[in-house]
Amino acid sequence: MNEGLMQLLALQDVDRELQALEEARDKFPAEIDERQGQIDHARATLQEQVDLLENLAREQRHYENEIEDAKADLKKHEERFSAVTTNKEYDALQIEIAACKSRIAEYETEVLETIETSERLRQEIETRRQEVEKIEEQHQTRIEELQQRLASLQKEVDGVESSRQSVSRAIEAPLLQRYQRSRKNRGTRVARILKGACGACFRQLPAQQRNNVKYTDTHVHVCEYCGAILVWDDQASS
Ligand SMILES: [Zn+2]
Numbered sequence: 001m002n003e004g005l006m007q008l009l010a011l012q013d014v015d016r017e018l019q020a021l022e023e024a025r026d027k028f029p030a031e032i033d034e035r036q037g038q039i040d041h042a043r044a045t046l047q048e049q050v051d052l053l054e055n056l057a058r059e060q061r062h063y064e065n066e067i068e069d070a071k072a073d074l075k076k077h078e079e080r081f082s083a084v085t086t087n088k089e090y091d092a093l094q095i096e097i098a099a100c101k102s103r104i105a106e107y108e109t110e111v112l113e114t115i116e117t118s119e120r121l122r123q124e125i126e127t128r129r130q131e132v133e134k135i136e137e138q139h140q141t142r143i144e145e146l147q148q149r150l151a152s153l154q155k156e157v158d159g160v161e162s163s164r165q166s167v168s169r170a171i172e173a174p175l176l177q178r179y180q181r182s183r184k185n186r187g188t189r190v191a192r193i194l195k196g197a198c199g200a201c202f203r204q205l206p207a208q209q210r211n212n213v214k215y216t217d218t219h220v221h222v223c224e225y226c227g228a229i230l231v232w233d234d235q236a237s238s
Helices: 002-083 087-169 173-181 207-215
Strands: 190-194 229-231
Touching: 002 087, 002 173, 002 190, 002 229, 190 207, 207 229
Parallel strands: 190 229
Antiparallel strands: none
8 A cells, every 4th residue: 555655646746747837838828829919919000001001092093083184174164265255154164264273273282181191101101110020020039939838848748648647557546546536735635744744734643643644554544634645654754
């Protein structure tokens, strides 16, 4: 029995190692997501500005077309002067020509404003593009590093899991089940008796119980306080 209990202690060490590795492995994806999120956000903000610039270019083309139309209109009206016979017709034509010219002037102002805004935006985009590159560089390196560590951690986890299997095989099934089922007190399911106390909760054990653990090989004893399986280890217990 005691040999089996010593194996349980070894198993518990393996389980602790496994747990620490798994915790580290589980933390990395959150950091990767956080950093990827920052890259995505920076790229999205840049894309918004690029879209805005495209809208401005469309707007500019729209006004340029309007100017073309208005100029064609103006030309048609001007050609009608030769056919004008009355003052009334002449005045009406003058009014329409003035309206065409004012439309042209209005659209030209819009085009100029669009050009100015686009130019400013283009400079902002250039600056932001450099910022985004910096952000990408900064996070990408760390993301790749984390992904590599994640892959190597997984290998370590696999290695420890296989050593867990070989340790488990040396333990009798009922004892192993007892270990799996027992309550975990701060990660401890199996504890050596140390200076007369339970090695998990450090409470002093009754002398009778200490002796039972030390001399009775026939069944498993648990700490009455924390439920840890108690082990008498000749090297450490007293
Ligand atoms: Zn205890």
